[in-house]
Amino acid sequence: MNFELSQDHKVLQDAVRDFVNKEIKPIAAQIDEEHHIPDALVAKMGEMGFLGSYLPEEYGGAGMDMLSYAIVIEEVSKACGSSGVLISAHTSLACGPIDTFGTEEQKKKWLPDLNTGRKIGCILLTEPDAGSDAGAITTTYRKEGNEYIVNGSKIFITNGGYLGTGVLFATSDKTLKHKGVSAFIIDLKTPGVSILKNENKMGIRGTYTTAFALDDVRIPAENLLGQEGKGFNIAMDTLNGGRVGIASQALGIAEGAFERALAYSKERKQFGKTISELQAIQFKLADMYARIETSKLITYKAAWMKDAHLNYMVESALCKMLASETATYVTKEAIQIHGGYGFICDYEVERMYRDAKITEIYEGTNEVQRVVISKALLG
Amino acid sequence: MKILVCIKQVPDMESRFKPAADGLWFEETDLAWRMNEYDEYAVEQAVQLKEQLGSEPELTILSIGPDRVVEAIKKALAMGADKAAHIQDSASHHKDPWQIASIIAAYAKDNGFDLILTGMQSQDRGSAQVGVLVAELLGLSCATTLIGFSYDDGIVSAKRELEGGLKGLVTLQLPALVTCQLGLNVPRYPTLPNIMKAKKKEIQAIPVATLLSEQASAPTTGFYPPARKGGGIVLEGDVADLAQKLVAILKEKTTVVR
Numbered sequence: 001m002n003f004e005l006s007q008d009h010k011v012l013q014d015a016v017r018d019f020v021n022k023e024i025k026p027i028a029a030q031i032d033e034e035h036h037i038p039d040a041l042v043a044k045m046g047e048m049g050f051l052g053s054y055l056p057e058e059y060g061g062a063g064m065d066m067l068s069y070a071i072v073i074e075e076v077s078k079a080c081g082s083s084g085v086l087i088s089a090h091t092s093l094a095c096g097p098i099d100t101f102g103t104e105e106q107k108k109k110w111l112p113d114l115n116t117g118r119k120i121g122c123i124l125l126t127e128p129d130a131g132s133d134a135g136a137i138t139t140t141y142r143k144e145g146n147e148y149i150v151n152g153s154k155i156f157i158t159n160g161g162y163l164g165t166g167v168l169f170a171t172s173d174k175t176l177k178h179k180g181v182s183a184f185i186i187d188l189k190t191p192g193v194s195i196l197k198n199e200n201k202m203g204i205r206g207t208y209t210t211a212f213a214l215d216d217v218r219i220p221a222e223n224l225l226g227q228e229g230k231g232f233n234i235a236m237d238t239l240n241g242g243r244v245g246i247a248s249q250a251l252g253i254a255e256g257a258f259e260r261a262l263a264y265s266k267e268r269k270q271f272g273k274t275i276s277e278l279q280a281i282q283f284k285l286a287d288m289y290a291r292i293e294t295s296k297l298i299t300y301k302a303a304w305m306k307d308a309h310l311n312y313m314v315e316s317a318l319c320k321m322l323a324s325e326t327a328t329y330v331t332k333e334a335i336q337i338h339g340g341y342g343f344i345c346d347y348e349v350e351r352m353y354r355d356a357k358i359t360e361i362y363e364g365t366n367e368v369q370r371v372v373i374s375k376a377l378l379g
Numbered sequence: 380m381k382i383l384v385c386i387k388q389v390p391d392m393e394s395r396f397k398p399a400a401d402g403l404w405f406e407e408t409d410l411a412w413r414m415n416e417y418d419e420y421a422v423e424q425a426v427q428l429k430e431q432l433g434s435e436p437e438l439t440i441l442s443i444g445p446d447r448v449v450e451a452i453k454k455a456l457a458m459g460a461d462k463a464a465h466i467q468d469s470a471s472h473h474k475d476p477w478q479i480a481s482i483i484a485a486y487a488k489d490n491g492f493d494l495i496l497t498g499m500q501s502q503d504r505g506s507a508q509v510g511v512l513v514a515e516l517l518g519l520s521c522a523t524t525l526i527g528f529s530y531d532d533g534i535v536s537a538k539r540e541l542e543g544g545l546k547g548l549v550t551l552q553l554p555a556l557v558t559c560q561l562g563l564n565v566p567r568y569p570t571l572p573n574i575m576k577a578k579k580k581e582i583q584a585i586p587v588a589t590l591l592s593e594q595a596s597a598p599t600t601g602f603y604p605p606a607r608k609g610g611g612i613v614l615e616g617d618v619a620d621l622a623q624k625l626v627a628i629l630k631e632k633t634t635v636v637r
């Protein structure tokens with residue numbers, strides 16, 4: 001057993017860190033304030049290979065492994081949680097299922113633009129009345145000649161506002177519940193797709209969270225992803241991978257806040273000494289570090305298991321659950337260590353606190369992760 | 380054309396340094412390592428020259444040190460170098476600039492390099508000697524502290540940084556060696572696809588013993604952190620008294636008041 005990153009992973013980590021420190025960190029506050037990640041930054045992340053890290057080289061990906069993907073999102077999220085989830089939702093939730101379930105023609109057609117960032121990907125699963133209960137979606141499709149006609153609505157779609165490439169879930173008959181669900185690849189510029197709104201939200205404000213109406217949207221039959229009626233399985237498999245991405249995002253946010261809290265504790269003086277000399281603060285730092293380290297271990301392990309083609313469903317649920325709770329805990333304590341300054345926007349930990357919360361909710365709430373884990377234990 | 384870039388892996392300068400038990404260098408455990416910043420400019424300049432000449436030049440990277448320096452080598456390969464020589468030496472940190480330069484010269488002498496680039500200095504030892512010593516040992520024309528570089532038809536035109544904001548222009552006939560200052564160019568980031576491509580590039584491992592024949596000419600005999608500063612002086616008393624005390628101290632300890 002070896003817990004050290006390989007030389008190649010260290011080279012990667014160093015390269016990503018360098019990019020993040022120069023290109024993302026200086027504008028992270030601006031991204032939050034302006035509710036927008038500059039297009040130029042998205043393009044640069046595409047050039048760097050951040051948007052297709054673990055996808056095959058033959059389709060424009062970088063051909064790295066899942067651990068590399070986790071490292072990229074972790075490093076990016078240390079500075080900017082918005083940019084971290086842009087990468088995660090794009091790669092795991094759009095590129096991932098097309099690569100895993102797509103035909104050769106589909107991969108050739110859709111992946112090169114996605115993997116290089118020329119198009120930004122998203123997954124369209126959640127609906128107003130179907131969140132945790134994803135099998136209850138009511139967006140319907142019917143086949144007409146060589147096309148599927150889709151009607152319904154989708155909400156909370158990360159990256160939706162880019163109108164790039166989506167992986168869309170719809171049902172042929174909602175009474176069939178999850179057995180009626182199929183998956184499709186959709187060009188979001190197709191007529192009939194309209195943006196109802198981009199949500200205003202608490203955190204990860206640089207990302208789009210988009211609500212769509214789908215009115216008689218015509219999708220070519222060749223865009224069916226996998227088999228008809230197997231969409232629910234595709235969604236579940238996709239979310240397994242996605243959770244490693246979200247765990248990495250959460251881990252990065254926690255590490256970013258920890259770095260700041262540690263540095264601040266050594267600078268801030270009260271009662272004639274730095275607050276880092278107070279045991280109350282020392283214990284906070286120890287608790288924060290302990291949770292970060294355990295979250296990192298399980299996140300890297302889940303990534304490693306996917307690379308080793310092992311069943312990592314439980315580990316992916318575990319890492320998403322633990323890392324997200326680490327992120328909310330650590331960012332909250334980071335503010336506490338900063339005292340009143342932590343509550344002031346200039347100190348950035350308040351942004352990290354806001355960014356952290358969503359990681360407990362999306363890609364399966366942590367309650368749902370506990371369902372997944374306990375089912376596996378008892379089943 | 381054959382180009383050699385010599386790079387060093389150094390600790391992240393934000394690390395906390397502790398003297399090693401032998402009292403001759405710092406303790407290496409728990410440090411994060413990076414490519415010497417000056418060397419990144421040297422690699423970038425070489426890659427730009429390669430691009431200018433339509434990929435014709437063969438660009439080799441050399442680094443001396445233990446296994447971990449392969450990380451810096453791989454970064455340089457991912458930035459666009461073609462191949463590398465890793466001179467394996469677990470005790471490179473105890474070698475003085477003369478020995479390091481001799482090792483590089485011993486490697487380079489039979490390889491017919493037309494141009495060698497190094498950083499101006501290393502961030503950790505900071506002797507700024509290795510580049511010029513290599514040039515001397517190989518009989519190359521040499522310019523240091525480059526902040527501008529261009530090449531045309533066998534001639535390197537170099538802009539050098541002098542003291543007080545002054546600049547100097549020199550031209551060098553190949554074969555030549557230049558040492559690179561910060562700001563010479565904008566080093567590129569190794570992209571993920573290029574990191575993958577770098578995995579397939581050749582890294583030749585050469586034990587240092589096969590290249591080293593020189594003794595140290597300036598061995599290190601001590602390494603220590605600066606003495607901890609005292610707590611400062613707190614003056615007390617009324618204003619006139621304070622002013623007099625302050626002036627007295629300034630006269631005694633500084634050249635501000637004479």
Ligand SMILES: Cc1cc2nc3c(=O)[nH]c(=O)nc-3n(C[C@H](O)[C@H](O)[C@H](O)COP(=O)(O)OP(=O)(O)OC[C@H]3O[C@@H](n4cnc5c(N)ncnc54)[C@H](O)[C@@H]3O)c2cc1C
Binds near residue numbers: 125130
């Ligand atoms: C910013 C943001 C981005 C998002 N991005 C995407 C995206 O890109 N694509 C997409 O399809 N969706 C996306 N979502 C949707 C997200 O995945 C859902 O919000 C999430 O799955 C929860 O669904 P819900 O909001 O309907 O909550 P509900 O399912 O209504 O849950 C409400 C509460 O009930 C609990 N609960 C529900 N069912 C159970 C159960 N069986 N056992 C125990 N507790 C339960 C939940 O844990 C939660 O506490 C995003 C959401 C947000 C806010």
